[in-house]
Amino acid sequence: MKTLKLVVLAFLSIAVFGCKGEKKETTDQENTKENVDTTTDQEEEDNAKTLEFTLEPKSDSKVSGKVIFTESEGMVNMIAELTGLDEGEHAIHIHEKADCSSADGKSTGGHWNPTMESHGKWGAKEGYHKGDIGNFKADASGNGNITFATNEWCIGCDDDKKNIVGKAIIVHKGIDDFTSQPSGAAGSRVSCGGIIQ
Ligand SMILES: [Cu+2]
Numbered sequence: 001m002k003t004l005k006l007v008v009l010a011f012l013s014i015a016v017f018g019c020k021g022e023k024k025e026t027t028d029q030e031n032t033k034e035n036v037d038t039t040t041d042q043e044e045e046d047n048a049k050t051l052e053f054t055l056e057p058k059s060d061s062k063v064s065g066k067v068i069f070t071e072s073e074g075m076v077n078m079i080a081e082l083t084g085l086d087e088g089e090h091a092i093h094i095h096e097k098a099d100c101s102s103a104d105g106k107s108t109g110g111h112w113n114p115t116m117e118s119h120g121k122w123g124a125k126e127g128y129h130k131g132d133i134g135n136f137k138a139d140a141s142g143n144g145n146i147t148f149a150t151n152e153w154c155i156g157c158d159d160d161k162k163n164i165v166g167k168a169i170i171v172h173k174g175i176d177d178f179t180s181q182p183s184g185a186a187g188s189r190v191s192c193g194g195i196i197q
């Protein structure tokens, strides 16, 4: 009987230690996996490009704002937040040059149009400028936000038809009608910010 008990104990011990051994191995694998995941996240963060800048009042307005561009996996996202606007709709475009030095914002030139198309609504078959972002609404307090995403832009790539760096964001007093040439008859330029890296 005693011998049998010892044999059973020995067997149990092997079973228990065996299990522990296996479990430890699994834990190690999980740890390794977690480490790999962390490395991937880090690399993605490094690859994501971000540009943040402010918009300054122009044409005697009180319109200022903040714009953030981020690029990830071929898509550029824009978030623009404006204050000091008249209530209602306003046009926002990318203009040719990151030069906001003039009082009326005209130092930025016309709409950024690297593909030599007509002015229009973004995505229109008849054509549109790569800077034709469109209109957004300001509330009764004069605050307005717009988000926009496209794979037709890039931040600092070699493609001149896509690279937004060196251009400017312009907000207008009026509404873009998407038809009038060459810039949608959106009125004076009330806020300006250069897209600079
Ligand atoms: Cu404009």
Ligand SMILES: [Zn+2]
Residues within 6 Å of the ligand: 093, 111, 118, 119, 120, 128, 129, 131, 132, 182, 183, 184
């Ligand atoms: Zn345009």
